[in-house]
Amino acid sequence: MKHIVDIKDLSGTEILSIVKRALYLKKSRVVPRTLDRKYVVTAFFEPSTRTKLSFQRAALSLGAKVIDLAPDTSSMLKGETELDTLLTIEAMDVDAIVIRTRRNGDPAKFSKHLQIPVINAGDGTNEHxxxxxxxxxxxxxxxxxxxxxxxxxxxxxxxxxxxxxxxxxxxxxxxxxxxxxxxxxxxxxxxxxxxxxxxxxxxxxxxxxxxxxxxxxxxxxxxxxxxxxxxxxxxxxxxxxxxxxxxxxxxxxxxxxxxxxxxxxxxxxxxxxLDQVRNGVYSRMAVLEKATGAYEYESIQSIEKFVVI
Amino acid sequence: MKHIVDIKDLSGTEILSIVKRALYLKKSRVVPRTLDRKYVVTAFFEPSTRTKLSFQRAALSLGAKVIDLAPDTSSMLKGETELDTLLTIEAMDVDAIVIRTRRNGDPAKFSKHLQIPVINAGDGTNEHxxxxxxxxxxxxxxxxxxxxxxxxxxxxxxxxxxxxxxxxxxxxxxxxxxxxxxxxxxxxxxxxxxxxxxxxxxxxxxxxxxxxxxxxxxxxxxxxxxxxxxxxxxxxxxxxxxxxxxxxxxxxxxxxxxxxxxxxxxxxxxxxxLDQVRNGVYSRMAVLEKATGAYEYESIQSIEKFVVI
Amino acid sequence: MKHIVDIKDLSGTEILSIVKRALYLKKSRVVPRTLDRKYVVTAFFEPSTRTKLSFQRAALSLGAKVIDLAPDTSSMLKGETELDTLLTIEAMDVDAIVIRTRRNGDPAKFSKHLQIPVINAGDGTNEHxxxxxxxxxxxxxxxxxxxxxxxxxxxxxxxxxxxxxxxxxxxxxxxxxxxxxxxxxxxxxxxxxxxxxxxxxxxxxxxxxxxxxxxxxxxxxxxxxxxxxxxxxxxxxxxxxxxxxxxxxxxxxxxxxxxxxxxxxxxxxxxxxLDQVRNGVYSRMAVLEKATGAYEYESIQSIEKFVVI
Structure with missing residues (x-):
């Protein structure tokens, strides 16, 4: 399990292994169902089309079920804090939360309280x-x-x-x-x-x-x-x-x-x-696998040796 | 692959084959998963309950995954054109887009730019x-x-x-x-x-x-x-x-x-x-199969000979 | 088939069997797909996060497909009554409707007109x-x-x-x-x-x-x-x-x-x-099974003998 809220959380080697896996998945005729019976929640506290759809597409491909929290119709209207909303979602036995927030640093802050992986889908002007x-x-x-x-x-x-x-x-x-x-x-x-x-x-x-x-x-x-x-x-x-x-x-x-x-x-x-959009789907598959521990990346010894299969 | 944006796009024979297939699917105890591992996006730029639900129900039955673009929370708020939104969706390697628009002729116009089938779920006062x-x-x-x-x-x-x-x-x-x-x-x-x-x-x-x-x-x-x-x-x-x-x-x-x-x-x-509503699900299954090429319709020689099995 | 709109609809024994099944499902490493090829619609005419997500999570676990009616983008904007919306959904050959309403008694009232099970997810100040x-x-x-x-x-x-x-x-x-x-x-x-x-x-x-x-x-x-x-x-x-x-x-x-x-x-x-939240998922699985008749509960002879396996 690994939160992915900040590029700083990833070593160069980890970034490489995500790139490698993304391009491997892109070339696969049939995507492996590495997230079968897993539940991914998308919680976008700020509007988004492409990023949310891209994550949904990615998670579904890997066999996960996706549940979308539509924050405009949410408990937050009733005064619940975003963190309490996320703790509640976690308690529903889901396997990963993809989150976008208006405020800088919120995903990092929330991730400290959550046992399931938090994937940052953009927080304010901070990180994406x-x-x-x-x-x-x-x-x-x-x-x-x-x-x-x-x-x-x-x-x-x-x-x-x-x-x-x-x-x-x-x-x-x-x-x-x-x-x-x-x-x-x-x-x-x-x-x-x-x-x-x-x-x-x-x-x-x-x-x-x-x-x-x-x-x-x-x-x-x-x-x-x-x-x-x-x-x-x-x-x-x-x-x-x-x-x-x-x-x-x-x-x-x-x-x-x-x-x-x-x-x-x-x-x-x-x-x-448009290649960026397409690669977004496959990169997010690799990120979801990495965050949930669904797939063990081969270790990559060095950037120099890095070759995409 | 075939866009279905206008009744004019379909010959009498094609309409018959859709009717035939719809009634066949309605009678099937188990619907064949002809859209397994396919991705259908519903993009309703105008509110709708029954048509959207009907398409979602139809696509899910055939084994497809359905992703809904909720346009009110979309990139369009950020100034993106509807066509660019659709090109982005297409780039996410999806297999069909079901679209409703406020403006007459938009689905036909958009379909000229898209390589994946566009299914018109109603455009203004034009076609449905x-x-x-x-x-x-x-x-x-x-x-x-x-x-x-x-x-x-x-x-x-x-x-x-x-x-x-x-x-x-x-x-x-x-x-x-x-x-x-x-x-x-x-x-x-x-x-x-x-x-x-x-x-x-x-x-x-x-x-x-x-x-x-x-x-x-x-x-x-x-x-x-x-x-x-x-x-x-x-x-x-x-x-x-x-x-x-x-x-x-x-x-x-x-x-x-x-x-x-x-x-x-x-x-x-x-x-x-209510029969119309029920048949809506099965007709849309047939339409999704036809649009994506998921099912090869038997050719039907003439309207006179047409008999539902 | 059984509507679950009111605690009054359930005997003490039925409540026990739901509790028993919920705790059994919670302990199961792999949840049985008792709702495979079933369609569950969530129709929340009042905003909710936790209850809707909990039902969606529960239904998906059991293998059902879930379709959400987002009422703000619905036909009701066009003057359709809520009951007509529900009759329409029923006509789409779905297997259960989970409903939340603002008005007391609406789920009970609607359930009289529907042949598929209605599950009350909260009606006004009446029942939950x-x-x-x-x-x-x-x-x-x-x-x-x-x-x-x-x-x-x-x-x-x-x-x-x-x-x-x-x-x-x-x-x-x-x-x-x-x-x-x-x-x-x-x-x-x-x-x-x-x-x-x-x-x-x-x-x-x-x-x-x-x-x-x-x-x-x-x-x-x-x-x-x-x-x-x-x-x-x-x-x-x-x-x-x-x-x-x-x-x-x-x-x-x-x-x-x-x-x-x-x-x-x-x-x-x-x-x-947080245990309540987690148990919510498993209780709702048991409720969905009971409502749709997907699982035959063992009969439980008395409260005294009740032991969770």
Missing amino acids: PTQALLDITTMYEHYGKFNLRVAIVGDINHSRVARSLTEALAKLGGSVIFCGPEEFIPKSFPDVSLITTDLQEAISNVDVIYALRIQKERIEEVYDNIEEFFKNYQINESNLEMAPKHAILMHPGPFNRNVEVSDGVVYSSRSRI | PTQALLDITTMYEHYGKFNLRVAIVGDINHSRVARSLTEALAKLGGSVIFCGPEEFIPKSFPDVSLITTDLQEAISNVDVIYALRIQKERIEEVYDNIEEFFKNYQINESNLEMAPKHAILMHPGPFNRNVEVSDGVVYSSRSRI | PTQALLDITTMYEHYGKFNLRVAIVGDINHSRVARSLTEALAKLGGSVIFCGPEEFIPKSFPDVSLITTDLQEAISNVDVIYALRIQKERIEEVYDNIEEFFKNYQINESNLEMAPKHAILMHPGPFNRNVEVSDGVVYSSRSRI
Whole structure:
């Protein structure tokens, strides 16, 4: 049993074994029912489509039963705390809880009180470990290696995705650049090789351009002229020319078409966005197996030796 | 693989094979698990109970796993388009999407971008093909033939059900009459043998009276006196006397008791309303099998030779 | 087939057989799939987390498929009555309906029109039979007998739990005390041995203290000073000293921390609250089996001979 609430909880080797298992499951014609007779509860205290569906799809594939706590119709309306709700769910003899919270740190806090594995599906602006794992899986699937240069572009200050992905890449020898308007990027950040407001500087020599979702309202708070933002930071055909020909485009979704990414590039041949979605299902299968102890990963000796079968 | 978004997409022979398969499944003691290890997503962008439950029931029976996209808690709140939501769902390696939309034509439009089958569970005032298929199944089950006279009564202008059912009956040799207040009926309509404001004229010589749901507010827009409407168009004991003794009553549900149908007739011996609901499950099983290619229908040579085993 | 809408519907012997089966299922390493290929619908017309999840968990364990009617997105928005919704669900060839309603007596009323078993998951302030069954199971599990003294403390007038539990205990030889502020307790009540406003009198000689959920607003209607209520009726470390050392604390949940129960006692060693939740799953399995006739209970000759295997 293992809580997965934070990329910090996983060693580089553990991340590798999840990537390896995810890609193995993706290639399997028939997915093994390693979670047969297990019960997985999804408890999303913040709205989500893709992440919840992805976890449900993953758990069902492995043979688990999935029960969704729809928090809007819940006991919490009656004044129960979220932790008490989770303790109650645990007492129903379920095997894992997948949780999304509005508040930073809640999954970590809750996990201290729970004997069954807690999987963090995103907490506020803090962490989104399974997103990082599917991103890493997608990058490895494309490049066959981890020592990649990745530019994360957009509203980094509000992004749990940026945080988790940077931590994961750091463990695997990747190098991260942050890029965005001054108001959207931190002054400094551990494990980031460059923080810049200049898109050209950020992406001219990278393997991956990772665009973040940006709410239009947030842009309008900063810019008088939203066109200025688009010109400087939107990932579109014109700005993509600054990047190496081989660089791929990724995005955690859901995206705002023609805000942070243009219509023309979203599903272009350089985009790996739908691969990310697909790999999300298989990465989450591997995470569910790891958290519940349903599958014993082979130990992987070193990153260098890592080869996907 | 076949999208089923429009009755026009199906030949008369295909409709027959769905009816045949539905009635075969209904009689089976154990339903075959033709959708084992398949994933069906229900994406209802407009509220629905009966249609969604019916599809879920149908898919589960065939062994499929069902995942529901609850659109109110979805990424769309974050600005994602419905098409992008569907492309994301498709990327999660699911096998069929059942979709209801507010806007006419959306399922047809979306289906052009999707490689997995799209099944239309109703789009605005346009089409509701599985409703027509379950209606046809119910009529055939009762009469053992398709060349029936059917009067559709009520607010036809706003009814996707009327549209789909008329198309389906036309393909099978049935004959359709439209009846309702002038404001609720079209001036002309393809494949309709009579359009009339006179209920007596409409139903005096039919096999099926098909009442449509009418919102009270809509009646009040047209009539000063709602009693006038009830007298002229409500299907009740008194008005039913104008119809032949053998004629049956159908309604797509949900009905407004004592608006378009009276309490006394809703569950009377002439009513096939609950049979429609039951056949809905089996018709949708047949539709899911057809859409996913899970079951190869025997070819049916002609309508004349069609016999349910 | 048997509706379970009211504790009155069950004999003492039937209650015992449910308790027996629940504890047997709890100890089973592998739960038998007695509801394989059955369909259970949860129709909660009032919000609930724990009860709905508990039923879903129970039904899934037994091999049933579960379909949830989310009433906020339902046909009822279109004017359909709840009974018509249920008749429609029944027509979809499902095997049991679990229902919660706002109005007292609705499940009993609806069950008269339905051929499939109706299980009441709580109706207004009237009955909550499966809560009483899980409570009885928890008491028996702890004490190995039924002739227990139970003090129910709090807002009894608004509690369906108090009503059902009192009826159930009366059938099994238990003895019930009601305690709370005058405004919260009835003047008289069948099968209750003592009704008192004095907590000390109520709990000084009991086996079980059963605290009810109380909405703070309701307390504030009655008391100028909420501290007065806490001093007199809150179950906390200090007030618990009035009870015998062996007495256990129970609560139907969800609880309001530091309103009717204090933080310090909620999960203390005397609390059986999480056992209640766990037993809820197994009691509801037994109820589902009983309602659908999926399992033939051995007949139990008398309460005295009753021994859990």
